[in-house]
Amino acid sequence: MKKVFILFTLLCTTLPASAQGVSCCQKEAQGCCRKNPVIESIMTRTSVRQYQNRTLSADTIEILLRAGMAAPTARNCQPWHFVLITGKDVLEALGGRSKDAPLAIAVCGDMTKALEGEAREYWVLDCSAATENILLAAHALGLGAVWQGVYPIQQRVEQVSQLLKLPETLVPLNVIAIGYPGEAPAPKDKWKPENVTIRKGLE
Amino acid sequence: MKKVFILFTLLCTTLPASAQGVSCCQKEAQGCCRKNPVIESIMTRTSVRQYQNRTLSADTIEILLRAGMAAPTARNCQPWHFVLITGKDVLEALGGRSKDAPLAIAVCGDMTKALEGEAREYWVLDCSAATENILLAAHALGLGAVWQGVYPIQQRVEQVSQLLKLPETLVPLNVIAIGYPGEAPAPKDKWKPENVTIRKGLE
Numbered sequence: 001m002k003k004v005f006i007l008f009t010l011l012c013t014t015l016p017a018s019a020q021g022v023s024c025c026q027k028e029a030q031g032c033c034r035k036n037p038v039i040e041s042i043m044t045r046t047s048v049r050q051y052q053n054r055t056l057s058a059d060t061i062e063i064l065l066r067a068g069m070a071a072p073t074a075r076n077c078q079p080w081h082f083v084l085i086t087g088k089d090v091l092e093a094l095g096g097r098s099k100d101a102p103l104a105i106a107v108c109g110d111m112t113k114a115l116e117g118e119a120r121e122y123w124v125l126d127c128s129a130a131t132e133n134i135l136l137a138a139h140a141l142g143l144g145a146v147w148q149g150v151y152p153i154q155q156r157v158e159q160v161s162q163l164l165k166l167p168e169t170l171v172p173l174n175v176i177a178i179g180y181p182g183e184a185p186a187p188k189d190k191w192k193p194e195n196v197t198i199r200k201g202l203e
Numbered sequence: 204m205k206k207v208f209i210l211f212t213l214l215c216t217t218l219p220a221s222a223q224g225v226s227c228c229q230k231e232a233q234g235c236c237r238k239n240p241v242i243e244s245i246m247t248r249t250s251v252r253q254y255q256n257r258t259l260s261a262d263t264i265e266i267l268l269r270a271g272m273a274a275p276t277a278r279n280c281q282p283w284h285f286v287l288i289t290g291k292d293v294l295e296a297l298g299g300r301s302k303d304a305p306l307a308i309a310v311c312g313d314m315t316k317a318l319e320g321e322a323r324e325y326w327v328l329d330c331s332a333a334t335e336n337i338l339l340a341a342h343a344l345g346l347g348a349v350w351q352g353v354y355p356i357q358q359r360v361e362q363v364s365q366l367l368k369l370p371e372t373l374v375p376l377n378v379i380a381i382g383y384p385g386e387a388p389a390p391k392d393k394w395k396p397e398n399v400t401i402r403k404g405l406e
Contacts, residue, residue, distance in 0.1 A: 036343055036344070037240040037241060038240060038241050038244040038339060038340070038342075038343030039266060039270065039340055039343055039344070041241045042270045042273050042336050042339060042340060043269065043270070043273050045273065045275075046275075047275055063242060065394075065398075065399055066246065066394050067242065067245045067246070069393045069394050069395065069398065070245050070246050070248065070390075070393060071335060072248075072249075072250055072335075072338065072350055074352050076391070076393075078393055078395070078398075080398060081398055081399075081400065082398060082399045082400070083399075083400050083401075083402055084399060084400070084401045084402065085402050086401065086402075086403055087402060087403040087404040087405065089404055089405045090402055090403075090404060090405055093405060110398075118355060118356050118357065119352075119355075119356065121327075121355045122352060122355075124324075124327055124328060124331070125327060125331040125334075125352070125376070125377075126331075128327070128328040128329075128331035128332050128335070129331050129332070129334065129335040129350075131328075131332065132274060132275075132331070132332040132335040132336060133245050133335060133339075135275065136241065136245060136336075136339070137241070137242055137245060139241075140239055140241030140242055141239070141242070147275055147332075149277050149322075149325060149328070152321060152322075152324045152325075153321050153322065154321065163405075164402055165402075173328070174328075187273075188279070190272045190273060190279075190281055191268075191269050191272050192272065192281075195268075195272065195281075195283060195284055195285060195313075196268055196284075196285045196286075196287060197284065197285070197286050197287070198286075198287045198289065199286055199287065199288050199289075199290060199293055199367055199368075200289055200290040200293075201290040201292055201293060202290065202292045202293055202296060202366075
């Protein structure tokens with residue numbers, strides 16, 4: 001019986017994510033959060049604001065960037081640019097949590113790739129999805145990270161743009177501070193069933 | 204040797220995501236995308252626009268909603284509301300990909316929880332992160348989904364608000380169509396190194 005359970009657990013965790021299906025998981029929602037490594041990772045990610053004094057390898061950074069660029073975008077316009085900040089003086093000048101991190105990534109909207117008219121603002125949604133991918137990838141790689149908001153606070157946008165010497169076509173959405181975690185904060189339980197409404201029919 | 208490799212692979216895939224670290228992965232960025240189930244899932248998620256005629260269990264839907272609510276939000280204000288749409292008539296009236304899906308989730312900003320002043324627009328970023336979590340969770344559960352943009356296109360906002368009879372305090376950011384996949388589109392490779400700039404120092 002024990003062997004069957006182990007086999008079942010291994011099957012659940014070793015199959016490619018897309019092949020796991022809900023068959024392993026649908027018995028109980030919270031149980032699944034522990035069995036499916038992707039769901040588990042989404043549920044346990046939390047903001048990490050203290051970091052070890054240890055740099056990240058180029059390969060690790062590339063994985064984070066690849067994860068960001070894997071996000072979906074409106075009409076596949078990929079209206080983004082990523083500024084890697086590794087210089088201690090720049091990190092300190094940025095302040096906030098960046099000053100203690102070995103790396104920060106400024107996720108920027110690239111206005112030369114943004115859509116036209118009313119759809120222009122979709123860059124904000126697209127870059128937010130990219131940011132969430134980076135945060136999840138960092139967590140999955142044993143790193144800690146925190147999303148530090150910039151846009152749409154105009155003063156912050158100007159400050160960060162000046163510091164990073166961004167061309168006018170780039171708008172910084174945020175600065176993500178990233179490093180090996182120097183703290184292990186418990187993930188917040190933000191599940192609130194009252195945040196859900198069911199609409200079954202038109203009437 | 205084969206046994207050692209199997210043990211190594213199992214260790215990589217069965218440890219909690221946060222404990223895996225980069226030690227299994229940092230050798231080569233693309234190799235890691237295949238070894239780490241979370242990175243793999245982020246990289247292979249893609250928009251799915253055709254669905255099987257099969258409903259989702261309540262537990263599966265709850266996992267999707269829990270994933271959404273696990274996203275980070277500015278000052279932890281959680282400015283969101285999720286409308287589950289299961290009625291065939293509503294799905295058809297929504298049109299787009301929703302009309303062929305067994306389920307749609309409208310991710311809405313809840314203006315009673317949004318921040319004040321310039322920071323108000325942060326609801327868009329927060330709800331976008333929640334949406335990306337739902338898309339990734341769907342993929343991890345063997346489902347297919349697509350983000351159908353609504354906000355900030357005013358006409359779409361009004362149309363969806365009327366159809367879903369949303370109170371004035373809720374603004375629909377999107378409608379996610381979700382179901383068991385009826386197609387298996389190849390994920391897009393959107394990696395573009397030219398989308399990255401490195402800033403090492405202030406000068």
